[in-house]
């Protein structure tokens with residue numbers, strides 16, 4: 433079965449691509465590489481070659497807003513006699529701060545890009561899509577755990593583009609309820625790396641998220657971690673989040689495809705998280721254990737737009753997808769560190 437994986441060279445996409453290939457899917461990655469390295473697909477192939485795997489991976493460099501290119505990809509697949517049966521749509525921009533300074537660009541790439549993609553799918557009668565949504569759409573809430581019925585009130589343009597895309601899917605589904613199979617996965621905090629240490633997260637510039645930042649402190653690229661507030665209403669005063677191992681998250685996508693394949697039609701939004709909350713200080717502790725190093729840090733004022741606690745209710749994922757996250761915080765930190773120490777400068 434052929435899957436189109438948009439944004440497949442990115443952090444999340446690269447791990448999903450590897451898993452899909454291991455499961456025997458034929459994978460077409462479409463990525464503009466605006467936020468990823470051209471070395472990613474080589475790393476995926478190298479890993480599979482070391483395991484003597486036969487695989488079928490095709491990487492196309494291009495933009496999801498290029499409708500002619502999308503049409504060519506669908507058309508070529510039909511000519512190949514391997515029509516694209518499912519799309520996993522991850523391509524998009526994800527920086528909250530950049531979305532505040534350049535909102536129209538975010539609406540263009542994320543919303544117009546998604547519209548272009550689903551319009552092309554419609555034309556080629558490919559009606560099955562898994563979409564990467566985000567817990568950011570729940571906005572500023574301390575009411576945890578957060579389930580899928582929680583109200584949506586994103587506080588930044590990035591989050592609003594995710595809600596707009598979910599709404600677009602909803603309208604599309606209602607217009608043709610017999611055909612479309614849509615699963616919007618709302619990720620909490622995907623972290624960690626493939627256990628081989630051959631693929632992982634490689635942000636461009638100074639990381640804004642905790643895991644890549646702390647990894648770069650451990651490997652000596654940054655002096656010290658800034659802890660954004662120790663006066664939150666949590667057990668130890670630091671912010672609590674739901675960190676999910678990237679391999680658990682990737683497995684959730686395979687389950688989502690199986691789920692869509694088992695349906696005549698459907699539209700579901702489903703949280704993917706670990707269901708547990710860990711504080712920044714707990715992460716520092718575990719990271720010190722995993723690396724055997726002291727992580728220097730300083731306490732700073734709270735970051736704008738942060739909440740005290742955010743973690744998922746994952747009952748729906750368990751029930752509908754039969755998916756449960758299996759990896760512990762220890763494994764997350766071990767795998768993050770394994771990737772970072774083997775690749776101190778990422779893919780460079």
Ligand code: NAD
Pocket residue numbers: 438439440441442443444445462463464465466467468494495496497521522523524525526541545564565566567619620621622
């Ligand atoms: P990423 O930036 O590593 O991956 C996104 C990929 O999309 C990159 O390879 C980038 O080059 C590509 N891309 C961007 N614009 C494109 C365009 N116009 N056409 C084609 N390709 C384009 O990000 P990620 O962390 O892997 O996130 C993947 C998806 O998951 C994103 O949609 C993101 O919003 C969503 N998400 C991520 C997180 C997270 O914490 N990482 C949380 C929730 C949701």
Ligand code: UFG
Pocket residue numbers: 526528566567568569619620621640641642643645657658659660661670671672673712735738
């Ligand atoms: N933190 C620090 N220091 C840092 C970075 C983060 O103390 O250098 C703290 C934050 O204050 C927060 C926790 O670590 O308490 C996690 O912060 P991240 O930036 O790693 O993650 P967020 O939960 O804030 O946000 C991430 C993405 C969002 C997405 C959200 C839910 O950045 O885009 O997860 O998916 F919406």
